[in-house]
Amino acid sequence: MNNITIIKASGEKAPFKIEKLISSLQRAGADKTVIDQITEGIEGTLYDGITTKKIYQMAFKMLKSKSRVSASKYKLKKAIMELGPTGFPFEKFVGKILEHEGFQAEVGVIVQGHCVQHEVDVAAIKDNKHYMIECKYHSDQGRFCNVKIPLYIQSRFLDVEKQWEKQLGHQTKFHQGWVYTNTRFTTDAIQFGTCMGLGLVSWDYPKDNSLKYRIDKSGLHPLTALTTLTKAEKTKLLDTGIVLCKELHEKPELLKEIGINKQRHKKILEDSEALCKSI
Structure with a gap:
């Protein structure tokens, strides 16, 4: 099966790796017998140029017939995309994750910056941490957040931070801007965010703080x-x-x-x- 080429949601081609399918089924809580049945069934229907979407649909259908709960966990990425068509439910979802982690989170707030007012998706406070969070929701797995997004968010955050620093008690607070997305960041977006101290969270980034990791850890x-x-x-x-x-x-x-x-x-x-x- 190493010669099978698959097409990702982004249009990129890659070799099919059965290990990735097994890993995703294990994370969903499927037992070894079920995993063996699904992988055997999928390997028997693979063809060159098959899409990852088609592979997912086949695996999900087979898993659902064995375990509804495992199927629900397996479809987590798709489930987040189904929070649309607007981005507001995703903003609420991010707010709930932060609340679970001990933050006081407010969704959809108007914040006064030094120059202008800003509509902020989520404002979060915990101890001396004060975050301005923007949520970028996509209904298409193939859409990534490129460098333009963190560039824009960082400029807004700097305007807000300048105003926050004027407030009583904020001199000792740690202020930071964040971008949350349900898809992925491009390499240059991550490079810019890291360089500027802008927090970035995507479906699978960073590894120990990604959406996927935090949902599994919290059960949210x-x-x-x-x-x-x-x-x-x-x-x-x-x-x-x-x-x-x-x-x-x-x-x-x-x-x-x-x-x-x-x-x-x-x-x-x-x-x-x-x-x-x-x-």
Whole structure:
């Protein structure tokens, strides 16, 4: 199978590596028997030029038939993309992660800078740390955040920081701008952010602080990961202002409010509770 070429979401070509598929299934909690069945099934249908999207769809379908919860974990990246079409649910999602980590987070705030006002996606405070966070949500896996994004955010942050420093008590605070994205950063975006001291968080960067890592660690899965909800039902729940499986488990009455019958409640709540468990 080493001669099979796959097409990534970005259009880039790469050799197929079964180890990557096995690793992703292991992270989803699938046992060895299930993993062996899925990899055997996929290896038998591979062809040169197959897309990673097609491989994912086949693996997800097979995994879902074996374990709904594992399938929900396996589709985590796609589930975050399903928080759209606007970026606001993703901003709320980032705010919830920060709150879980002990920050006081406020989503969608107007902040006065030295020169002009700025609409900030998330403002977060913890101890002496004061962060201005911008969230860049993409519904397409192939779209990366290039260097223009951190350049723009850093200039806004510097204007805000200059105003923050005038406030009483802020002389001892550590101020920093951050960019969160659900896809990836280009190499030059990471280089600029690192050079300027701008915090960067993407799907898989940095390794020990990425979205993927922090969601697995905290158990804060988006409700869009649930395979027991339809797309329309997920949209209705997002419209109520909740974004987490955890919130759904804490407010089960929301299922009734959006018209889901009692027979389905048990499966949905069982899955949401299982997803709340951190690794």
